[in-house]
Amino acid sequence: MEQIVNLRHGDGGKYTNLLIREIFYKHFDNKLLVNSQDASVFEVKQGKLAFTTDSFVVKPLIFPGGDIGKLAVCGTINDLATAGAKPLYLSCGVIIEEGFELSLLEKIAESMGETCRKTGVSIITGDTKVVEKGSIDGLYINTSGIGVVQGEYCPKPVCEGDRIIITGGIAEHGTAIASERYQIEVQGDLQSDCMSLNKLVERIEKYMDRIKLMKDPTRGGLATALNEIAELSRLGIHLLEECIPIKKEVESVNQLLGLEPIYLACEGRMILVVDEECETILEEIRQCDGCEDAAIIGSFVNNGIRPMVFMETYIGGRRIIGSLEGEMLPRIC
Amino acid sequence: MDKGLARYLINEINLMATEEIKIMEVCGTHTQMISKLGLRSLLAPKIKLLSGPGCPVCVTDERYIDRAIEMIKKYDVTIATFGDMIRVGGMEGSLLEAKGKGRDVRIIYSPLDLIKMAEENRDRNIVFLGIGFETTAPVIALTIKTAAERGIENLFCLTAIKLMPPILDYILKQPSHNVGGLICPGHVATIKGSDYFRFIGVDYCIPAAVCGFEASDILIGIHYLVKQIRQNKKAAFKNLYRRYVRSQGNPIANQLIEDVFKVSCGVWRGIGRVENSTLDLNEKYARFDAKQVFAVEEKSIKSTSCECKDILLGNRTPKECKLFAQLCNPVKPYGPCMISSEGACAIAYRYREEI
Numbered sequence: 001m002e003q004i005v006n007l008r009h010g011d012g013g014k015y016t017n018l019l020i021r022e023i024f025y026k027h028f029d030n031k032l033l034v035n036s037q038d039a040s041v042f043e044v045k046q047g048k049l050a051f052t053t054d055s056f057v058v059k060p061l062i063f064p065g066g067d068i069g070k071l072a073v074c075g076t077i078n079d080l081a082t083a084g085a086k087p088l089y090l091s092c093g094v095i096i097e098e099g100f101e102l103s104l105l106e107k108i109a110e111s112m113g114e115t116c117r118k119t120g121v122s123i124i125t126g127d128t129k130v131v132e133k134g135s136i137d138g139l140y141i142n143t144s145g146i147g148v149v150q151g152e153y154c155p156k157p158v159c160e161g162d163r164i165i166i167t168g169g170i171a172e173h174g175t176a177i178a179s180e181r182y183q184i185e186v187q188g189d190l191q192s193d194c195m196s197l198n199k200l201v202e203r204i205e206k207y208m209d210r211i212k213l214m215k216d217p218t219r220g221g222l223a224t225a226l227n228e229i230a231e232l233s234r235l236g237i238h239l240l241e242e243c244i245p246i247k248k249e250v251e252s253v254n255q256l257l258g259l260e261p262i263y264l265a266c267e268g269r270m271i272l273v274v275d276e277e278c279e280t281i282l283e284e285i286r287q288c289d290g291c292e293d294a295a296i297i298g299s300f301v302n303n304g305i306r307p308m309v310f311m312e313t314y315i316g317g318r319r320i321i322g323s324l325e326g327e328m329l330p331r332i333c
Numbered sequence: 334m335d336k337g338l339a340r341y342l343i344n345e346i347n348l349m350a351t352e353e354i355k356i357m358e359v360c361g362t363h364t365q366m367i368s369k370l371g372l373r374s375l376l377a378p379k380i381k382l383l384s385g386p387g388c389p390v391c392v393t394d395e396r397y398i399d400r401a402i403e404m405i406k407k408y409d410v411t412i413a414t415f416g417d418m419i420r421v422g423g424m425e426g427s428l429l430e431a432k433g434k435g436r437d438v439r440i441i442y443s444p445l446d447l448i449k450m451a452e453e454n455r456d457r458n459i460v461f462l463g464i465g466f467e468t469t470a471p472v473i474a475l476t477i478k479t480a481a482e483r484g485i486e487n488l489f490c491l492t493a494i495k496l497m498p499p500i501l502d503y504i505l506k507q508p509s510h511n512v513g514g515l516i517c518p519g520h521v522a523t524i525k526g527s528d529y530f531r532f533i534g535v536d537y538c539i540p541a542a543v544c545g546f547e548a549s550d551i552l553i554g555i556h557y558l559v560k561q562i563r564q565n566k567k568a569a570f571k572n573l574y575r576r577y578v579r580s581q582g583n584p585i586a587n588q589l590i591e592d593v594f595k596v597s598c599g600v601w602r603g604i605g606r607v608e609n610s611t612l613d614l615n616e617k618y619a620r621f622d623a624k625q626v627f628a629v630e631e632k633s634i635k636s637t638s639c640e641c642k643d644i645l646l647g648n649r650t651p652k653e654c655k656l657f658a659q660l661c662n663p664v665k666p667y668g669p670c671m672i673s674s675e676g677a678c679a680i681a682y683r684y685r686e687e688i
C-alpha cells in the first residue's frame with residue numbers, strides 16, 4: 001500500500017475498499033461492521049434509547065493523553081453517558097485531506113479500536129471521504145452513538161441546597177492542547193483527561209434516583225456548563241474555588257499563558273447535581289478509575305436575582321463566573 | 334495563600350481605611366489578579382483600586398494599526414502579530430478584517446517563531462508588529478539580533494514598545510490625578526530593576542512598591558501602601574518582590590535592549606505624544622525597521638466615544654463608562670480596553686464582582 005492518502009482512496013472503488021479493509025476494518029474489527037452492506041442491522045431490548053452525534057476537528061491530532069480518534073469515541077460515549085445510557089454502537093465518518101499520512105491514519109484508527117474494546121462498544125457503520133489538499137486541515141471525524149437508558153435516570157428539578165460534584169481535575173484536556181499548540185514544554189504530569197465515562201455511570205447506577213442532572217463540561221469548560229445548569233434550574237450556583245480539583249501543572253501552564261482553566265475543556269469529567277446527602281455518592285465515584293480526585297465544588301442557592309454562577313475565591317472574595325465569550329488567547333506581556 | 338493571613342491583612346487594611354485611598358496598578362497581570370481574587374469585594378469601599386496603562390494592546394495608537402494595514406495594501410507584506418492585536422480597529426478597520434479580505438495576517442505566540450517563519454517564506458516580506466512594554470523588549474531584541482546574525486533579509490519590525498516611567502510621569506503630572514499609592518509592575522521590574530521606579534516617591538511624593546502577582550504579594554503591597562499613606566510617609570518605596578526583582582534588574586536583558594533599541598517619542602492611544610516613551614530600532618538595526626523600509630502616509634485621527642483614555646490614565650473605572658457591559662462587551666467591543674483580554678474593561682467584564 002502507498003504511504004499517503006490520495007484522491008483515489010475516496011473514489012468508492014478498489015482503493016477505497018483497500019483503505020477501509022486494511023485500516024478501519026482491521027482495527028474496528030467486529031462482525032456487524034464487516035458483514036454490513038449499506039446499513040448495519042442490530043437488535044435491541046425494549047426500553048428507552050439515547051442517540052447522539054458529534055464532530056471532532058481537534059488540532060493537534062495527537063496530544064499528550066490521547067488523539068483525535070480516542071477523543072471521537074470517548075466524546076460520543078460520554079454524551080450518551082450523561083443521558084444515563086449504556087453505549088451500544090457507534091458510527092464513524094472520516095473526512096481525510098489528500099496527502100494525509102497513512103501510518104498516522106492507522107495509528108488513529110487503532111486508537112479508536114482500542115478505546116472501543118476497552119469500553120465495550122463497537123463501531124458498526126462508517127464512511128470515508130477524501131477531499132482535495134487544502135480544503136480541510138488534515139482529518140475530521142464524526143461519530144454518532146446509540147445507547148440504552150439504564151435504570152431510573154432522568155433529569156429532575158434542582159432545588160436550593162443541592163450539591164455539585166465534579167468527577168476529577170478540571171481543564172486537563174484544554175491545557176494539554178494549549179501547551180502543544182503554544183509549544184510549552186511541561187515537566188511533570190500534563191495529559192488530556194480524555195476517557196470514557198460509561199463505567200462511571202454504571203458504577204453509580206444504584207444512585208440514579210438521587211442524581212438530578214449529569215453534564216460533561218467539554219467546550220467552554222466548567223464555567224460554561226455550570227452557567228447552562230444555573231439557567232436551566234433558575235437558581236444561583238455558589239462555587240468554592242478551594243474545592244475545585246486542579247492539577248499543579250494545569251494551573252502553572254494556564255498562569256503562564258494567561259488562560260482561565262475554568263473555561264477550558266474537560267474530555268473525561270462529569271458534573272453531577274445531587275441532593276444534600278451526597279457523601280456516599282462521592283465515595284463511590286472516587287472508587288472509579290480516573291475519578292480519585294472527585295470533589296463537591298459548590299451548591300445551589302436562591303439568591304433572588306437572576307440565575308448566575310459565582311465563586312467564593314480562596315481568600316474569601318466573590319466574583320461572577322460568566323459563560324465563555326469570545327476566544328481565549330495567550331497573554332502578550 | 335494562607336486564608337488566615339489573607340484575612341488578617343484585609344482586616345488591617347480596612348481598619349486603616351478611614352478616608353478614601355486610591356491605589357493604582359499599571360500591569361495587566363495585577364489588574365487581572367485583583368479581579369480574579371475578588372479583592373474589591375473584600376476591601377472597604379474607601380479603598381479604590383485603579384488600573385493604569387498596563388495593557389500593551391490598549392495603549393497602541395490607531396495610526397499604528399492603520400500603518401500596518403497600509404503596508405499590506407501598498408507592499409503586500411505579511412503581517413505577523415500577537416493574537417489580541419488582530420481585532421483592534423484603527424481608522425481603516427482591523428487586521429482581522431484585512432485577513433478576511435484575503436490579506437496575509439498571521440498570529441504568532443513568541444517573537445522567536447519569526448525566524449523560522451522568515452526562513453520558510455523567503456519570498457515574502459514579513460512585518461512583525463512589535464508591541465509591548467519593557468517586558469517584551471528583550472525577546473524582540475533577541476529576535477532582531479538573531480535575524481541579523483543569520484542574514485535574514487525578509488523580516489522587519491514595526492515597533493511600538495512602550496516604556497513605563499514616561500507614562501507614569503505623564504499621569505502623575507496631571508493636576509487632577511488622584512493616585513494615592515502605586516503598585517509597580519513586577520514583570521517590568523524583573524527586567525529593569527526596582528530602582529527604575531524609585532522616582533515615584535522622590536519626584537511625586539507618592540508611596541510605591543514593586544509587587545509580585547500572588548494573592549499574598551498583592552495584599553502585602555496594598556497593606557504597605559495604605560500604611561505609608563496613613564503615616565504620611567509619602568516618599569516611601571519598597572521592593573516587595575525580592576524573589577525575582579533585583580535593584581538593577583536583569584543585566585543580560587538590558588544589554589539586549591541597549592544593543593538593538595534607542596529611546597524616542599511615543600504615541601499612546603487616546604493620549605497622544607509622550608516624550609521618550611518608546612523604543613525604536615537604533616541605527617545599527619535600521620534595516621529591520623518596517624517604518625523606514627515600507628514608507629506609508631500617515632492618516633489623521635478621528636475621535637471615538639470610547640472613554641479608554643480616562644481608563645488608561647486611571648481617571649475612571651470601567652464601570653463608570655456608560656457603554657460598559659451594555660453596548661461594549663467582549664463579543665462586540667467598542668474600545669481596545671475591551672478587545673484585548675489584558676485590557677482593564679475586558680478584565681472587569683470577565684470577573685464581574687457585583688452580585
Ligand code: SF4
Nearest residue numbers: 639654661668671678
Ligand atoms: S467599556 Fe468599552 S467603550 Fe467603555 S472605556 Fe471600556 S473599552 Fe472603551
